[in-house]
Amino acid sequence: MTERRIYLEDIPLTEAQRRLAAALQAAGRWEPLGVETVPLDQARGRVTAGPVWAALSAPHYHAAAMDGYAVAAAATAGASERTPVRLAVSGDGPARYVDTGDPLPAWADAVAPVEVAQTSGPSAQPEAIELQAALAPWAHVRAIGEDMVATELVLPANTRLRPVDLGALAGSGHATVSVWRRPRVAVIPTGTELVQVGRPLKPGDIIEYNSLVLAAQVEQWGGVATRWPIVPDDLAQIVAAVRAAATEHDLVLLNAGSSAGSEDYSARAVEQVGTLLVHGVAVRPGHPVIIGMTAGQAGVPIIGVPGYPVSAALTAEIFVEPLLARWQGQPAAAPPTLPATLTRKVLSPLGDDEYLRVTVGRVGERVVATPLSRGAGVITSLVRADGLVIIPRHHEGYDAGATVNVRLYRPLETIERTLVVIGSHDLTLDLLAQRLAEYSGEGGPVRLASANVGSQGGLIALRRGEAHLAGSHLLDPETGQYNLPAIRRYLPETPVVVVALVGREQGLMVPAGNPQGLRTLADLGRPEVRFVNRQRGAGTRVLLDFELGKIGLPASDIPGYAREEYTHLGVAAAIASGTASAGLGIAAAAQALGLDFVPLFKEQYQLVIPQVYADSPLLRPLRAALLDRTFQAEVAALPGYEVSGMGTIVAEVP
Numbered sequence: 001m002t003e004r005r006i007y008l009e010d011i012p013l014t015e016a017q018r019r020l021a022a023a024l025q026a027a028g029r030w031e032p033l034g035v036e037t038v039p040l041d042q043a044r045g046r047v048t049a050g051p052v053w054a055a056l057s058a059p060h061y062h063a064a065a066m067d068g069y070a071v072a073a074a075a076t077a078g079a080s081e082r083t084p085v086r087l088a089v090s091g092d093g094p095a096r097y098v099d100t101g102d103p104l105p106a107w108a109d110a111v112a113p114v115e116v117a118q119t120s121g122p123s124a125q126p127e128a129i130e131l132q133a134a135l136a137p138w139a140h141v142r143a144i145g146e147d148m149v150a151t152e153l154v155l156p157a158n159t160r161l162r163p164v165d166l167g168a169l170a171g172s173g174h175a176t177v178s179v180w181r182r183p184r185v186a187v188i189p190t191g192t193e194l195v196q197v198g199r200p201l202k203p204g205d206i207i208e209y210n211s212l213v214l215a216a217q218v219e220q221w222g223g224v225a226t227r228w229p230i231v232p233d234d235l236a237q238i239v240a241a242v243r244a245a246a247t248e249h250d251l252v253l254l255n256a257g258s259s260a261g262s263e264d265y266s267a268r269a270v271e272q273v274g275t276l277l278v279h280g281v282a283v284r285p286g287h288p289v290i291i292g293m294t295a296g297q298a299g300v301p302i303i304g305v306p307g308y309p310v311s312a313a314l315t316a317e318i319f320v321e322p323l324l325a326r327w328q329g330q331p332a333a334a335p336p337t338l339p340a341t342l343t344r345k346v347l348s349p350l351g352d353d354e355y356l357r358v359t360v361g362r363v364g365e366r367v368v369a370t371p372l373s374r375g376a377g378v379i380t381s382l383v384r385a386d387g388l389v390i391i392p393r394h395h396e397g398y399d400a401g402a403t404v405n406v407r408l409y410r411p412l413e414t415i416e417r418t419l420v421v422i423g424s425h426d427l428t429l430d431l432l433a434q435r436l437a438e439y440s441g442e443g444g445p446v447r448l449a450s451a452n453v454g455s456q457g458g459l460i461a462l463r464r465g466e467a468h469l470a471g472s473h474l475l476d477p478e479t480g481q482y483n484l485p486a487i488r489r490y491l492p493e494t495p496v497v498v499v500a501l502v503g504r505e506q507g508l509m510v511p512a513g514n515p516q517g518l519r520t521l522a523d524l525g526r527p528e529v530r531f532v533n534r535q536r537g538a539g540t541r542v543l544l545d546f547e548l549g550k551i552g553l554p555a556s557d558i559p560g561y562a563r564e565e566y567t568h569l570g571v572a573a574a575i576a577s578g579t580a581s582a583g584l585g586i587a588a589a590a591q592a593l594g595l596d597f598v599p600l601f602k603e604q605y606q607l608v609i610p611q612v613y614a615d616s617p618l619l620r621p622l623r624a625a626l627l628d629r630t631f632q633a634e635v636a637a638l639p640g641y642e643v644s645g646m647g648t649i650v651a652e653v654p
Contacts (some may be wrong), residue, residue: 010281012281013281013282013283016281016289019278020278023277027293027299027301029250029327032181032327032328032329033327035180036180038176040169040174041166043161043177043179044161044163045161046222048155048156048180049178049329052153052154052155052178054148054152054154055174056173057145057148057150058147058172059147061144062104063102063103063141063142064099064101064104064140064142065100065140066113067099067100068097068098068112069089069098069117070093070097070098070110071087071108072110073109073134073137073138074137076135078134079134084131087128089119089129092107093107096108098111109138109141110136111140111141112129112131118130118132148171150173154168154172157329160222182224182328183251183324184249184250184251185215185223185252186226186246186251186253187228187253187255188211188231188238188241188245189208189210189227189256190254192233192234193205197209208230210256210305210307210312213316213379214313214316217316217317221324235269235272238254238266238269239273242294242302246273250327251300251323252302253316254269254270255305256305256306270292274294274302275293276290277293279304282352282393283352283353284348284349284354286306286315287352289303289304289305289315290303291304291319301323309379309382310379313379335387336407338367338405338408339405340366340368340403340406341367341403342404345398346391347396348397350394356374356391357372357373357374357381358370358371358385358386358389360386360387360408361386363468364613367406367415370466384449386414387406389407390405400464417443417444417446417447417618418449419446419448422450422466423455424454424458424471424539425471425568426502426568428605428635428641432622433447435628435631436621436622439625441620442617446622448622452567454539455472455537456490456537459486459491468616468618469607469608469610470607471501472539473603474539474542475539483604484498491608494610496610497609497610497649498650499647499648500647500648501607502641502642502643503602503604503642504586504603504640504641505587505599505640506584506585507587508584509582510596510597512594512596514598516581516582518582518598521547521548521551521553521600522551524558530560530580531560531561531563531580531581531583532560532564532579532583533560533561540568547600563580567589568585569593571583572590572593575593576595587638587639588638597639597640599640
């Protein structure tokens with residue numbers, strides 16, 4: 001079977017997992033990898049390789065549970081306020097002073113606490129005590145084996161050790177514990193274009209960080225990771241690296257070069273060192289996964305991890321985590337799941353299992369899931385993701401409003417403290433997210449999860465009950481008002497509060513030095529200009545169309561008008577990269593990427609909040625932040641912003 005035919009076979013995930021399992025079983029690598037004994041101070045997080053039985057009882061003697069006097073309970077019989085019992089204090093009884101934890105004398109079976117024992121004689125060395133109540137046998141005594149008895153089971157096999165478990169092991173007489181050996185995993189990054197982080201970059205260079213992510217995942221899952229130096233796109237060097245890594249490791253992760261391009265050598269390298277089992281799995285992201293085994297009876301598994309960062313991280317979750325868990329006597333991770341309402345329609349390739357990243361928050365009585373960017377190279381989508389929605393192969397996707405199960409990355413309590421913002425993009429929201437993350441008032445920090453779909457999309461999301469608030473700057477061409485006419489049009493049955501956030505300057509973002517000398521919107525009609533626009537429904541796009549109509553410039557006369565970006569920073573990035581020479585946006589985005597800015601218009605960016613949430617506990621930290629002078633000063637320091645009305649109520653629309 002040739003390499004390319006194997007890749008085009010594109011097998012189902014379950015078949016890929018079956019082939020890996022069969023190969024590991026044949027090589028004797030399907031069970032835990034061996035046992036080692038470690039001292040308790042190095043055992044946290046390790047997994048017991050067998051049952052642990054108590055070597056001694058705890059406590060291993062009858063111990064005083066309180067400060068007081070050891071006595072024989074029978075000697076206190078009949079004691080009352082009217083007929084107290086007097087006992088002499090001496091080393092041989094009938095009473096002897098003991099501190100908490102002291103062993104009881106052989107003749108004693110109870111302790112009279114100091115607070116109930118009346119003493120006579122010098123306070124330091126009383127001659128006798130009087131008791132006004134009888135004591136029951138073993139009162140205030142920790143009897144032998146109260147905690148555990150010698151030979152009792154302390155911990156079963158395959159227990160991942162917690163701090164309290166270490167205390168139980170020590171208390172039962174163990175200084176060491178036998179645990180499964182941690183799997184050793186080599187992570188080999190490949191690619192001539194890769195450079196280490198911190199090195200100078202030139203066009204075409206790519207910072208190598210996949211090995212950092214993969215190694216951290218391995219460590220998180222209980223393995224020991226070794227990050228290999230970057231290996232260039234050279235078959236002989238890749239083969240040598242894999243062979244060297246396989247001699248000292250239980251698993252080799254070969255990163256990048258797993259597709260079928262002219263410089264993708266991973267599959268051929270696996271064939272040269274052993275057997276290629278799989279090249280291509282029907283999952284997205286992570287399509288070109290490679291699975292193989294080195295030669296020999298006890299072969300070492302090799303997983304060729306795709307080079308795109310999202311594909312790499314998800315491939316590790318799908319294939320590496322379950323394997324490392326098995327090698328440590330553990331079941332594969334079973335993250336909590338939560339039913340949620342999908343906010344947007346998603347289509348999925350029919351032949352693949354798709355792992356869709358989503359943000360999640362509770363809005364009213366519903367939990368909503370908002371899809372993030374699906375690009376395999378967008379690692380920030382994993383950073384922002386609250387969980388995954390798995391769309392099974394042969395399924396076309398889900399409609400907006402469908403109920404889906406989300407595999408959560410974050411704790412449920414974090415989801416409950418998530419403020420869902422859908423609408424227009426503004427840099428102030430990033431500052432606001434940081435301020436809410438630092439909130440220390442009632443309920444603790446609040447996480448702000450935002451989706452940039454434009455002002456119009458934000459109002460529609462509010463109408464569908466998918467967000468707590470929306471950022472909007474929709475200009476009404478007929479009245480010249482911001483937001484209110486659009487709110488009445490899109491939210492006729494939803495009472496809302498409109499809160500001022502910022503006044504902003506909108507203008508032309510252009511390369512440093514403004515080489516084309518752009519000064520007005522009319523200049524966008526020049527043939528040498530390459531414009532980049534915002535998406536339909538964005539407030540900036542509405543403003544642009546309104547102003548173009550005023551000057552009589554047809555959109556069809558603007559080169560690049562149809563090219564769309566979803567954020568101001570996206571527009572700025574297109575200009576900074578040289579693929580566009582102008583775009584309408586805000587001054588802060590231009591400054592962030594070193595562009596020049598030609599101011600043209602002033603506008604109002606406001607927050608639209610449904611009345612039902614306006615005074616809710618989740619919104620209070622946000623309202624407080626907007627009225628905080630320190631926060632206002634932080635926003636005012638950004639170019640093109642005016643904050644005099646921040647936090648004030650502009651209107652209440654019934």
